[in-house]
Amino acid sequence: MNDFLINTMAYRFSVWLVVTLNLLACQSSKNEKLPILGERKLDVVEVNGKKQIDTVYHTIAPFSFIDQDSQSVTHRTLTGKIYVADFFFTSCRTICPIMKTQMLRVYDSIQKYDDVVIVSHTIDPEHDDVARLHDFAAKLGVKSSKWHFVTGEKDSIYNLAQTSYFLTALEDKSEPDGFIHSGAFLLIDKKRRIRGKYDGTSEEDVNRLIKDIGILRKEYAQKAN
Amino acid sequence: MPKRLTKWLLTAVLLYGCTTAQERKFKQYYLQGQLLYEKHCSNCHQPNGSGLKNLYPPLALSDFLKNNPEKTLCLMRHGLTGEVVVNNITFNQPMPGIPSLTDLEIAEIATYIYNSWGNKRGLVEVQEAERVLRSCIE
Numbered sequence: 077m078n079d080f081l082i083n084t085m086a087y088r089f090s091v092w093l094v095v096t097l098n099l100l101a102c103q104s105s106k107n108e109k110l111p112i113l114g115e116r117k118l119d120v121v122e123v124n125g126k127k128q129i130d131t132v133y134h135t136i137a138p139f140s141f142i143d144q145d146s147q148s149v150t151h152r153t154l155t156g157k158i159y160v161a162d163f164f165f166t167s168c169r170t171i172c173p174i175m176k177t178q179m180l181r182v183y184d185s186i187q188k189y190d191d192v193v194i195v196s197h198t199i200d201p202e203h204d205d206v207a208r209l210h211d212f213a214a215k216l217g218v219k220s221s222k223w224h225f226v227t228g229e230k231d232s233i234y235n236l237a238q239t240s241y242f243l244t245a246l247e248d249k250s251e252p253d254g255f256i257h258s259g260a261f262l263l264i265d266k267k268r269r270i271r272g273k274y275d276g277t278s279e280e281d282v283n284r285l286i287k288d289i290g291i292l293r294k295e296y297a298q299k300a301n
Numbered sequence: 302m303p304k305r306l307t308k309w310l311l312t313a314v315l316l317y318g319c320t321t322a323q324e325r326k327f328k329q330y331y332l333q334g335q336l337l338y339e340k341h342c343s344n345c346h347q348p349n350g351s352g353l354k355n356l357y358p359p360l361a362l363s364d365f366l367k368n369n370p371e372k373t374l375c376l377m378r379h380g381l382t383g384e385v386v387v388n389n390i391t392f393n394q395p396m397p398g399i400p401s402l403t404d405l406e407i408a409e410i411a412t413y414i415y416n417s418w419g420n421k422r423g424l425v426e427v428q429e430a431e432r433v434l435r436s437c438i439e
Binding site for chain 2 (some may be wrong): 171180
């Protein structure tokens with residue numbers, strides 16, 4: 077009799093456990109949140125005379141570039157925008173064409189969102205001036221309001237790639253095209269924090285990026301409510 | 302039922318036996334050409350030969366390919382710059398050549414691209430490639 081009671085209780089408990097865990101699982105997928113990438117530090121700040129611990133996340137440093145329509149693209153002009161960043165150059169024949177094929181899919185997927193844009197940085201600014209970027213964008217059939225192809229000071233582009241986006245961008249004359257660079261796409265939120273890193277040459281990874289853009293937008297929609 | 306199977310098998314063996322040396326050669330060229338295409342060409346021209354918008358021209362049902370069989374072999378090795386019109390669209394993105402490609406490899410790539418995605422020309426022999434590549438204007 078005792079055994080029977082214990083068994084029943086164990087059974088009931090396991091049913092309860094399964095149901096609860098399932099509920100929790102559903103809950104967490106509903107409020108799915110993207111991680112915040114990069115180093116973080118804890119700062120002590122004073123709020124109303126009280127000391128509080130504040131987490132400071134890695135953010136993209138301020139920048140100032142110019143796009144294919146000669147418009148300036150800076151951390152200020154991108155305020156309030158989610159953006160996808162990558163690094164390329166127009167004469168690249170290795171991974172860039174695949175990256176651009178994939179980025180076109182991202183471009184198509186963000187047409188309906190007015191708070192999402194793409195920023196493609198050239199790592200060959202000596203060759204890729206505004207006219208060349210304009211020509212390149214026109215041939216891809218994309219608009220600068222949605223997809224900025226930016227150029228600027230070579231050092232500041234390389235610096236931003238390496239220290240802000242944590243991506244490789246180097247000149248190397250021994251390489252077939254003269255440069256070494258990463259094929260990654262990065263998802264940046266409205267506070268210029270990195271929320272995802274994707275292989276821009278992989279269709280599967282880019283599918284994940286397209287999905288993550290939706291998740292990030294939901295995060296802001298929930299905050300607004 | 303087993304009788305039917307034997308009959309079918311016999312036919313299959315006979316058919317395979319009937320594959321001419323030429324057909325086997327074509328298959329060999331084609332498969333090798335596909336590997337080379339995926340390594341050197343498909344980044345820009347795309348795995349399905351569609352090209353990319355107005356940036357990289359298509360190879361699938363391309364009038365340029367059809368009308369310029371010799372130039373097509375030459376530009377694989379020596380590249381192409383300046384304007385080029387393909388299916389009524391003007392392209393102007395320099396294509397770098399690949400000087401390391403051998404005559405045979407160029408014949409294999411040509412066999413692949415000239416017999417894929419709706420293109421139909423048949424085998425491009427290494428002898429033909431050799432002859433054409435000797436006369437390329439660099």
